[in-house]
Amino acid sequence: MRTTVCVVGGGPAGLVLGLLLARQRVQVTVLEKHADFLRDFRGDTVHPSTLDLLDDIGLADRMAGLPGRRAAALRVTFDDGTYTVADFTRLPAPHNYLYFVPQWDFLELLATEAATYPAFTLLRSTTVTALRRDASGAVTGVHATGPEGELEIEASLTVACDGRDSVVRHALGLRPVDYGAPMDVLWFRISRRPGDGDGLAMRVGSGGLLLAIDRGDYHQCAYVIAKGGYETVRAAGLAALRDEVARRHPVLADRVGELATWDDVKLLTVKVDRLRRWHAPGVLLIGDAAHAMSPIGGVGINLAVQDAAAAARMLGPTLAAGQPVTEADLAAVQKRRQLPTVLTQNVQRAAQRRVVDPLLRATGRVDAPAPIRLAQRIPALQAVPAWLIGIGVRPERAR
Numbered sequence: 001m002r003t004t005v006c007v008v009g010g011g012p013a014g015l016v017l018g019l020l021l022a023r024q025r026v027q028v029t030v031l032e033k034h035a036d037f038l039r040d041f042r043g044d045t046v047h048p049s050t051l052d053l054l055d056d057i058g059l060a061d062r063m064a065g066l067p068g069r070r071a072a073a074l075r076v077t078f079d080d081g082t083y084t085v086a087d088f089t090r091l092p093a094p095h096n097y098l099y100f101v102p103q104w105d106f107l108e109l110l111a112t113e114a115a116t117y118p119a120f121t122l123l124r125s126t127t128v129t130a131l132r133r134d135a136s137g138a139v140t141g142v143h144a145t146g147p148e149g150e151l152e153i154e155a156s157l158t159v160a161c162d163g164r165d166s167v168v169r170h171a172l173g174l175r176p177v178d179y180g181a182p183m184d185v186l187w188f189r190i191s192r193r194p195g196d197g198d199g200l201a202m203r204v205g206s207g208g209l210l211l212a213i214d215r216g217d218y219h220q221c222a223y224v225i226a227k228g229g230y231e232t233v234r235a236a237g238l239a240a241l242r243d244e245v246a247r248r249h250p251v252l253a254d255r256v257g258e259l260a261t262w263d264d265v266k267l268l269t270v271k272v273d274r275l276r277r278w279h280a281p282g283v284l285l286i287g288d289a290a291h292a293m294s295p296i297g298g299v300g301i302n303l304a305v306q307d308a309a310a311a312a313r314m315l316g317p318t319l320a321a322g323q324p325v326t327e328a329d330l331a332a333v334q335k336r337r338q339l340p341t342v343l344t345q346n347v348q349r350a351a352q353r354r355v356v357d358p359l360l361r362a363t364g365r366v367d368a369p370a371p372i373r374l375a376q377r378i379p380a381l382q383a384v385p386a387w388l389i390g391i392g393v394r395p396e397r398a399r
């Protein structure tokens with residue numbers, strides 16, 4: 001099979017890249033190893049920067065029609081009360097809110113829109129297993145396994161959007177610098193009832209934090225534990241976990257029994273890493289394949305989408321003209337996206353070190369830190385985290 005661009009992975013980075021290239025009439029084939037997007041733990045937040053970008057390509061209305069929830073502010077409950085940490089209404093309209101939307105709906109919307117362009121092909125249930133190379137070692141496509149067996153795809157450019165355990169990265173022998181993370185996350189659902197409160201609930205207390213994301217008829221819960229602490233949590237037993245969840249978020253106390261077995265609880269391993277070089281001859285890596293993001297701030301999807309927008313804008317015209325993309329072109333994409341990635345990861349690492357790690361070690365009462373209390377007295381300060389989370393450094397557009 002021959003295509004101009006072979007995109008490995010149909011996550012946020014891969015599908016946005018596929019869509020934006022197909023709009024420029026570049027032949028693009030996206031390979032996704034799963035049959036659908038219905039995996040549970042993919043993160044839920046779509047931020048104003050991504051909503052602005054979707055607006056540019058006429059998808060804002062359909063995005064608004066998905067079963068999502070808008071959060072105008074990020075509020076955190078400490079032992080001494082509930083505080084507004086980020087006020088998104090202070091950002092420019094119209095997308096001055098966080099949008100919590102199950103990622104499978106978001107990805108399905110992107111795939112459906114992309115399929116309206118003749119240049120776009122999505123091959124589901126197709127797993128990339130190896131790279132194809134020419135005599136000089138340059139990447140010229142991939143080998144994959146699909147529903148009909150082995151597949152070889154020849155491409156002018158291969159883009160790895162296959163996430164933090166990237167097969168492409170491994171095949172290239174590229175090793176990211178691992179910056180470490182003090183936490184992992186337990187991910188589970190508990191039913192939601194009228195009167196539970198809307199949007200996102202974030203509860204901080206000794207020993208960690210619990211997030212409950214409003215997904216309509218259930219809360220998607222993220223319970224943060226110390227790195228490598230899963231075995232300890234398991235050894236303490238499911239009853240102890242239920243008690244902890246009920247203690248942190250009392251509204252769930254009458255329902256924690258829904259966590260019936262450990263099969264109801266998934267362990268998500270948190271990683272922060274980054275490649276020094278995001279490209280090699282014939283291949284570019286973007287999104288988590290180039291830089292795995294911590295869940296802090298829920299910005300990983302948005303950075304992946306913006307990497308894709310930059311790559312499509314910078315490489316699309318050359319590819320559409322049938323010209324070869326050089327390594328200098330690929331290096332330019334990395335140069336453009338490196339600064340926002342490094343700055344965002346540095347903020348996440350500082351938050352991990354200064355906020356999450358001490359919280360996980362705390363044994364007594366946890367009151368709101370001074371900067372958060374100050375931001376209650378001077379609400380204009382709530383615009384700063386809102387901007388960092390919602391828009392961030394160097395947002396990309398697709399006009």
Ligand SMILES: Cc1cc2nc3c(=O)[nH]c(=O)nc-3n(C[C@H](O)[C@H](O)[C@H](O)COP(=O)(O)OP(=O)(O)OC[C@H]3O[C@@H](n4cnc5c(N)ncnc54)[C@H](O)[C@@H]3O)c2cc1C
Pocket residue numbers: 008009010011012013014031032033034042043044045046126127128129161162163164166167185268269270271286287288289292293294295297298299300301302304
């Ligand atoms: C606990 C946790 C919670 C998070 N919560 C949030 C959040 O709320 N908001 C947020 O913005 N970010 C969140 N993140 C980060 C976010 O999930 C990632 O940064 C984001 O998904 C990266 O997008 P991506 O497209 O680069 O990769 P991915 O989303 O990982 O997509 C990669 C795709 O490639 C496919 N694939 C993999 N290997 C192959 C192969 N060999 N062949 C074919 N296909 C393949 C996968 O099936 C997948 O569809 C969270 C991360 C963690 C760890």
